[in-house]
Amino acid sequence: MEAMKSWLDIDRDSHFSIHNIPFGIVSTKAKSQPHPATAIGGYALDLQIFSQNNGFASLSIIQPHQAVFSQPTLNAFAALGRPMHRVVREYLQSVLLANGPFPQILRDNQILRNAALIPLKDCQTHLPLQIGDYTDFYAGLHHAYNVGVLFRGPQNALQPNYKHLPVGYHGRASSVVVSGTPIRRPNGQILSNPAAEPKQPVMSPSRKMDIELELGCFVCKPSALGEPVSIDDAPQHLFGVVLMNDWSARDIQAWEYVPLGPFNSKNFGTSISPWIVLMDALEPYAAVGIHNDVKLMPYLDEGDRKSHFAIDLSVTLTTATGNTSTISRTSAKNLLFSFPQMLAHHTIGGCPFNVGDLMGSGTISGETKAEKGCLLEQTENGKVEIELEGGERRKFLEDGDVVSITGCCGKQGALVGFGECTGRLEPAVQLKGSSPV
Amino acid sequence: MEAMKSWLDIDRDSHFSIHNIPFGIVSTKAKSQPHPATAIGGYALDLQIFSQNNGFASLSIIQPHQAVFSQPTLNAFAALGRPMHRVVREYLQSVLLANGPFPQILRDNQILRNAALIPLKDCQTHLPLQIGDYTDFYAGLHHAYNVGVLFRGPQNALQPNYKHLPVGYHGRASSVVVSGTPIRRPNGQILSNPAAEPKQPVMSPSRKMDIELELGCFVCKPSALGEPVSIDDAPQHLFGVVLMNDWSARDIQAWEYVPLGPFNSKNFGTSISPWIVLMDALEPYAAVGIHNDVKLMPYLDEGDRKSHFAIDLSVTLTTATGNTSTISRTSAKNLLFSFPQMLAHHTIGGCPFNVGDLMGSGTISGETKAEKGCLLEQTENGKVEIELEGGERRKFLEDGDVVSITGCCGKQGALVGFGECTGRLEPAVQLKGSSPV
Numbered sequence: 001m002e003a004m005k006s007w008l009d010i011d012r013d014s015h016f017s018i019h020n021i022p023f024g025i026v027s028t029k030a031k032s033q034p035h036p037a038t039a040i041g042g043y044a045l046d047l048q049i050f051s052q053n054n055g056f057a058s059l060s061i062i063q064p065h066q067a068v069f070s071q072p073t074l075n076a077f078a079a080l081g082r083p084m085h086r087v088v089r090e091y092l093q094s095v096l097l098a099n100g101p102f103p104q105i106l107r108d109n110q111i112l113r114n115a116a117l118i119p120l121k122d123c124q125t126h127l128p129l130q131i132g133d134y135t136d137f138y139a140g141l142h143h144a145y146n147v148g149v150l151f152r153g154p155q156n157a158l159q160p161n162y163k164h165l166p167v168g169y170h171g172r173a174s175s176v177v178v179s180g181t182p183i184r185r186p187n188g189q190i191l192s193n194p195a196a197e198p199k200q201p202v203m204s205p206s207r208k209m210d211i212e213l214e215l216g217c218f219v220c221k222p223s224a225l226g227e228p229v230s231i232d233d234a235p236q237h238l239f240g241v242v243l244m245n246d247w248s249a250r251d252i253q254a255w256e257y258v259p260l261g262p263f264n265s266k267n268f269g270t271s272i273s274p275w276i277v278l279m280d281a282l283e284p285y286a287a288v289g290i291h292n293d294v295k296l297m298p299y300l301d302e303g304d305r306k307s308h309f310a311i312d313l314s315v316t317l318t319t320a321t322g323n324t325s326t327i328s329r330t331s332a333k334n335l336l337f338s339f340p341q342m343l344a345h346h347t348i349g350g351c352p353f354n355v356g357d358l359m360g361s362g363t364i365s366g367e368t369k370a371e372k373g374c375l376l377e378q379t380e381n382g383k384v385e386i387e388l389e390g391g392e393r394r395k396f397l398e399d400g401d402v403v404s405i406t407g408c409c410g411k412q413g414a415l416v417g418f419g420e421c422t423g424r425l426e427p428a429v430q431l432k433g434s435s436p437v
Numbered sequence: 438m439e440a441m442k443s444w445l446d447i448d449r450d451s452h453f454s455i456h457n458i459p460f461g462i463v464s465t466k467a468k469s470q471p472h473p474a475t476a477i478g479g480y481a482l483d484l485q486i487f488s489q490n491n492g493f494a495s496l497s498i499i500q501p502h503q504a505v506f507s508q509p510t511l512n513a514f515a516a517l518g519r520p521m522h523r524v525v526r527e528y529l530q531s532v533l534l535a536n537g538p539f540p541q542i543l544r545d546n547q548i549l550r551n552a553a554l555i556p557l558k559d560c561q562t563h564l565p566l567q568i569g570d571y572t573d574f575y576a577g578l579h580h581a582y583n584v585g586v587l588f589r590g591p592q593n594a595l596q597p598n599y600k601h602l603p604v605g606y607h608g609r610a611s612s613v614v615v616s617g618t619p620i621r622r623p624n625g626q627i628l629s630n631p632a633a634e635p636k637q638p639v640m641s642p643s644r645k646m647d648i649e650l651e652l653g654c655f656v657c658k659p660s661a662l663g664e665p666v667s668i669d670d671a672p673q674h675l676f677g678v679v680l681m682n683d684w685s686a687r688d689i690q691a692w693e694y695v696p697l698g699p700f701n702s703k704n705f706g707t708s709i710s711p712w713i714v715l716m717d718a719l720e721p722y723a724a725v726g727i728h729n730d731v732k733l734m735p736y737l738d739e740g741d742r743k744s745h746f747a748i749d750l751s752v753t754l755t756t757a758t759g760n761t762s763t764i765s766r767t768s769a770k771n772l773l774f775s776f777p778q779m780l781a782h783h784t785i786g787g788c789p790f791n792v793g794d795l796m797g798s799g800t801i802s803g804e805t806k807a808e809k810g811c812l813l814e815q816t817e818n819g820k821v822e823i824e825l826e827g828g829e830r831r832k833f834l835e836d837g838d839v840v841s842i843t844g845c846c847g848k849q850g851a852l853v854g855f856g857e858c859t860g861r862l863e864p865a866v867q868l869k870g871s872s873p874v
Contacts, residue, residue, distance in 0.1 A: 132569075133611050138697060159695050160636040165626055169697035170607040170704070174570050174789045175662060184663035186786030189602055189734070199597040203734050206786075225612060225706060226621035228866060252786065258596050260575060260606035261698025267607070267788035269662060297626070297640050298869060349623030349643075349689065350866070351704040352611045429665060429787070432735060 003414040007098045007107045008117075010041030015408055015417025017041075018096050019284075021089045022275035022418075023074055023240070026123040034072045034126045037118075039275050039419070040096060044123045049116040050106075058102050059091045073130045074276065078220035078239045079355045085220070085239070086280050125274030127178045128242075129218055129356040134176055134270070135346060136214075136246060136360040137168035139337040141290050143363040146377045163294040166337035166345050168362075172267035176358065179243075179273050179421045185209055185399060185428040186268040188252035199255075205428035206249035206265075208382060209397040212363040213315050213373035213405055214244040215332055216272050217339040219357040226350040231302055234340035237353070240276035241309070241339075243405045243421035244360050247271065250376055250396070270360075273405070273421040281416050285310045285409040289335045299348055300341050307338035311418075313364060313407045315373070320400030323390035327378065330371040332407070334364050399427045440851040444535045444544045445554075447478030452845055452854025454478075455533050456721075458526045459712035459855075460511055460677070463560040471509045471563045474555075476712050476856070477533060481560045486553040487543075495539050496528045510567045511713065515657035515676045516792045522657070522676070523717050562711030564615045565679075566655055566793040571613055571707070572783060573651075573683060573797040574605035576774040578727050580800040583814045600731040603774035603782050605799075609704035613795065616680075616710050616858045622646055622836060622865040623705040625689035636692075642865035643686035643702075645819060646834040649800040650752050650810035650842055652769055653681040653709050654776040656794040663787040668739055671777035674790070677713035678746070678776075680842045680858035681797050684708065687813055687833070707797075710842070710858040718853050722747045722846040726772045736785055737778050744775035748855075750801060750844045752810070757837030760827035764815065767808035769844065771801050836864045 006018045016022065016039040026037045026044050037044040047055075051069040056062050062084070068076040077085075094100045095107075106112055138144055141162075148157030161167060177183075189201040220239035223229050229237055246266065253265030289308035311332035318324040337345075342359050365373040372378045375396055378386050385393040397403070402424045408417035443455045453459065453476040463474045463481050474481040484492075488506040493499050499521070505513040514522075531537045532544075543549055575581055578595075581604075585594030598604060614620075626638040657676035660666050666674055683703065690702030726745035748769035755761040774782075779796050802810040809815045812833055815823050822830040834840070839861045845854035 133609055161626075161638070161692055161695065164638050165693065167693070167697055168700055170609050170700065172570055172607050172788055173610070174791055174794070175787075177662065181662075184787050187665070188786045189598075201598070201601050201734075203736065203785075225614065225618075226863075226866065228624070228868070249786065255598055256602065256604070257696070257698075258598065259694070259698070260604055261694075261696070263605055263607065264783070264786040264788065267783075268786045297638075299640065346701070346704075348868075349625045349686065349701040349705045350612075350621050351609055351701065354611055357611070426663075429663065431665070431785075 004093065005098045006096045008041055008096060012413045014041045015415050015419050017413065017415050018093055019410065019414045020277060020281050020416045021092050022277045022281065023077065023128065024275040025073060025126040025128050027126065028118055028123055036069050036071065036074055036077060037123070038092060039120060042120055043117045044120055046116045046118055050112070053112050053115065055105055055112065055116070058105060059087065062088060074128050075130055075356045078129060078218065081221060082236050082279065085278050089278055089280060125178055127176065128274060128276050131173040131176050131358050132354040132356050134171040134173040134358045135168050136171040136362065137166050137337065137342050138362040139166050139335045139342065140362045140364045140373065141336040142334055142367055143365040143373055143377065146365060146372065150381050163292055163336065166342045168342065169261045171270065171360065175267045176270045176272060179271055179423065181269070181271065181423060182426045183247050183269040183271065183423045184426045186249050186252065186264065187428050187431050188249060188264050189255055190251040191255050194254065201255055203431065206252055207396070208250035209425060210248045210250050210375045211315065211403050212246035212248055213313060213328060214246050214363055215361040216242045216244040217359050218276060219343070219353050220355055222355055223347055223353045225352040228350065229343055229347040231299060231340055231344040234343045235279065237343055238279050238339055240278040241282060242276055243273040243407050243418045245271040245403060245405055245421050245423060246360060250381065271421050271423045273418045275419055277416060277418055282309045282409065285416065287333050289333055289338060292336055299344055302338065302341065307340050308333050308335055309409065311407045311409050313405065316404045317388060317394070318402040319388065319392050321390065321392070323388060323392060325388040327386060328371060328373055330364055330366040330373060332364060334366050335361055397425050399425055401425050441530065442535045443477070443533045445478055445533060449850045451478045452852050452856050454850065454852050455530055456847065456851045457714060457718050457853045458529050459714045459718070460514065460565065461712045462510060462563040462565050464563065465555055465560055473506050473508065473511055473514060475529060476557065479557055480554045481557055483553045483555055487549070490549050490552065492542055492549065495542060496524065499525060511565050512567055512793045515566065515655065518658060519673050519716065522715050526715055526717060562615055564613065565711060565713050568610040568613050568795050569791040569793050571608040571610040571795045572605050573608040573799065574603050574774065574779050575799040576603050576772045576779065577799045577801045577810065578773040579771055579804055580802040580810055580814065583802060583809065587818050600729055600773065603779045605779065606698045608707065608797065612704045613707045613709060616708055616860065618708065618860060619863045620684050620706040620708065620860045621863045623686050623689065623701065624865050624868050625686060625701050626692055627688040628692050631691065638692055640868065643689055644833070645687035646862060647685045647687050647812045648752065648840050649683035649685055650750060650765060651681040651683050651800055652798040653679045654796050655713060656780070656790050657792055659792055660784055660790045662789040665787065666780055666784040668736060668777055668781040671780045672716065674780055675716050675776055677715040678719060679713055680710040680844050680855045682708040682840060682842055682858050682860060683797060687818070708858050708860045710855045712856055714853060714855055719746045719846065722853065724770050726770055726775060729773055736781055739775065739778060744777050745770050745772055746846065748844045748846050750842065753841045754825060754831070755839040756825065756829050758827065758829070760825060760829060762825040764823060765808060765810055767801055767803040767810060769801060771803050772798055834862050836862055838862050
């Protein structure tokens, strides 16, 4: 694939090259109502201003739908469907292209350039869609195996169902927040001494605060109650991908999760990156995931379709003293099931979807230690410490720690990246009657 | 409590006496846009027509807010808060009261009576609120114990955490439907022979279709990320109560639920009754629940507060041949944790709530066989059959079965009831490659 070049000056390291054209929701000091934008280099292109000033004059097919660019979320744009996302993205690329067909739209229109191209540092980003339902899967096989070994040993590490279906649980949509939102350490019931009988919980700020490196995928096409989405149709239901940090309180989880699954250990905050990278933008980086040695049932069988993505992922931890360490590097290929498979499984019994519903991949870990996507794995549930820059060490997160996930595909000068999914851990609320951390 | 009497002719067996005044969303042939109403005897009082025709002329405090009665859901009305719900309910009671203070508003206003009082049989009911998030708890102690005995024996029937906190899981908001919506038997992965090793699932329509008798409670006050709702404040966050049938596919559940909880076994449909009975209407029937012999942590301690309700519940099953059998009768008192306790627990770690969020109680079973709230318990997971009227028998539900839950408080002539939560089980979608049922 030959790199395209824009007339706009774009840093070669920018995640938002002309090959990307992600969609998000921003506000500025001058315009406090959140509204859609795309990111290009160091700028947000304000799509509300762009559309209201004839920016789409040369794309007649979008003109009856331009109200979608004045909405406070991307749900209406998403609902236009993948073919329309494609033409809008390709049109914006052609508007931004050096020697492109539409120089009069933006390049030579200094008034619109001044109004619609806003430095990213002057934009606040917001949750890109209103999320109806959020589901978190568990498709990172190496993660599931590593965690299984910790709790059940290598012989029984994976549950019998694990390779037959994408295991998942319903998450809490209300606690999904945009990158940059501070995350408060949760209070909750934990066992100070898990081995003691009878088991006696105490109320405490979580002592085992963790992160989970994940991808999230938004749905852009509704499906009705009782109507499964087939594996062949599933890709047309997917809007785009974000980075996700599924913050987790391991000690609250250990006590609460039997028999109905994770609950308060997960619902105090799930961070996502603000810019949705469209499925079309990821297409050139399509890849196969982890080979599944089980013969899948027809409703999950994708054949040879490459429905994973070669996204390079990394996680940094910046401590309160300002030291930044990379604590994990891996690839989004490390998944056993793809988003189309997740959607096909989720709907096989008739569960309905709305535009804006979100699916998380589950924690993505590679096979080696440096590729593990959460601290639970890296520290063997707090048994060993990891070493950070500046001589600091961690078993789990401390208050003031900032965790940032980044992800990117492609080559310098033509990167398709996600920017950053970041959050700072704040101290717990002080409760009466809770034990000290 | 002395019974009030209305000038409107109300059947003594009506669930919708003047003591009730529940809120719902209806549409009619003449007015197809869903809008708010209350149920009174055999009528819906159309609150949009009522408010637009000076029905609230003698309640000045609601006048700035009357747009809430033209919304397609009750979210805006709910968001006005419990004090406002109380004055609106009491005002409507006074408008409907024989010898009440406002005869001119409705009783003597034949034009408005003709326009606003619509026979319930001519109304279609709709989902009363837009549900942001739905959580299902497991607070029916007898149910949890009975199910625990089936799977783990009497010694380990209850998990160690069970009495310390209200165990729950995040459900699927998109699959909550209003009473009357047909429910399709889900297809899914099940084990034909659970004892065989290695475990080999097949794709099949569920062979173990079940119901769960529950209450649902809607939240009317938002709470922010990171901000717990205290046990003392929790009652002010509750809007009202509905009946709920948490349809369940036991065989899909058994295979999928380890380790992250129920998923496709629950998300194909959850039915709720259409009329929300306000917390104030239930107040006269406040009761204590099941005694908890564990000392609760302060954040869950309600002291002597009666925060359960003496609602008589029953479940009928009508087969395709038309025979109707009552398969369970019990009381809503059979819960170990109350809705305020559920909300306090749900938010202790900082999980945020929105107006319209829904909490389910978990299956409500009494101590005796006739009081069991699901077929799993009644048939010991399909080991014994229950006998129905007309000589029919069931282990689990058959296609065409109609299940109806009813619930009511109080005495004839002054009933505070929920009407009915009903649904008919439809045959599964035919998939390629699925085994016969």
